[in-house]
Amino acid sequence: MPYEPPTHTVERSIRARTGARIIAGVDEVGRGAWAGPVTVCAAITGLRRPPEGLTDSKLISPRRRDELAAELERWVTAHALGHASPQEIDDLGxxxxxxxxxxRALxxxxxxxxxxxxxxxHDYLGAPWTVRTxxxxxxxxxxxxAASxxxxxxxxALMAELPQEFADFAFADNAGxxxxxxxxxxxxxxxxxYHRLSWAYLDALPRWRHLKRTRVPVSAEAAALESGGQLGFDF
Incomplete structure (x- = not known):
């Protein structure tokens, strides 16, 4: 089923309404995973014509997605990635x-x-950022x-590079x-x-249910100051 290609309509609307010229698109991946970080990309593209075939990453074949990501990283004006580790997800929600x-990405x-x-x-970002959902x-x-x-x-790629001792989890195929x-x-x-221990999947695993964590909320600022517990993720 063909999809309409993305446009700069939203960017143009924001420019006209607010006068903003530097506008970042932000998208996440990993929200529904059992293991691994949640990853956010922020991308600034300007109003140039994007590479052919750009659309939601879920609608692109893995091979073409890899090719397109490499093209996009050369094409965008700027981009950056931010991650929150499984431990931070458990601590913060x-x-x-x-x-x-x-x-972190922005x-x-x-x-x-x-x-x-x-x-x-949902605007999960909030002040001081000016956000359009x-x-x-x-x-x-x-x-x-592009961020998607x-x-x-x-x-x-990050999940595929986890230590070989966890290869039987097939993270290279299921990405967690x-x-x-x-x-x-x-x-x-x-x-x-690398697993999120506050998640409900542990309820269905009687042998491991005792490992489930009850989240004790901490502030995002406190979590950002803690450099430990990232367990091999290069972020």
């Missing part, structure tokens, strides 16, 4: 972890965006679509998301240091 990862850009286009209907922004907005593809490819292989190995071996 997903919404605050998303904000932490998004702030702070990693060489210039500070004057406005941010966030995929979805766009449902299905990864299909309709060039900057968000880069985030997906880079997080998949639920799958029959992932669940079967979890039942046999239990969670790794």
């Amino acid at each position: 997903m919404t605050a972890a998303l904000r932490l990862a998004a702030c 702070d990693g850009l060489p210039v500070r965006p004057e406005a941010v286009i966030l995929d979805g209907k 766009v449902i299905k922004g990864d299909r309709s907005c060039v900057a968000v679509a 593809v880069i985030a997906k490819v880079r997080r998949d 998301y639920p799958s029959p292989v992932h669940k079967a190995v979890l039942e046999e071996r239990g969670p790794t240091p």
Whole structure:
């Protein structure tokens, strides 16, 4: 089924309404995974014509997605990635972890965006950023679509590079998301240091249920200051 290519309509609307010229598209990947970080990409594209075939990363074949991510990283004006580790997700909850990862991505850009286009209907970013949320922004907005593809490819690569001792979890194939292989190995071996231990999947694993964490909320600022517990992720 063909999809309409993304446009710069949202960017142009923000420019006309606010005068902002530096606008970042932001998208995340890894929200529904059992293992691994949540990853956010912030991309600044300007109003140039994007590479052919750009759309929501989930609609692109893995091979083409890898090729397109490499093209996009050369094409965008700037981009940066931010991650929140499994431990930070457990400590903060997903919404605050998303904000932490998004702030890390935005702070990693060489210039500070004057406005941010966030995929979805919920603003998990908030002040001091000027945010416009766009449902299905990864299909309709060039900057968000670019962020979607880069985030997906880079997080998949991160998961594929986890230590060989965890190869039977097939992270290179499932990227930490639920799958029959992932669940079967979890039942046999239990969670790794890369798993989120506050998540409900542990309720269905009687042998490992005792490992489930009850989240004690901490502030995002405190979590950002803690450099430990990232367990091999290079972020």
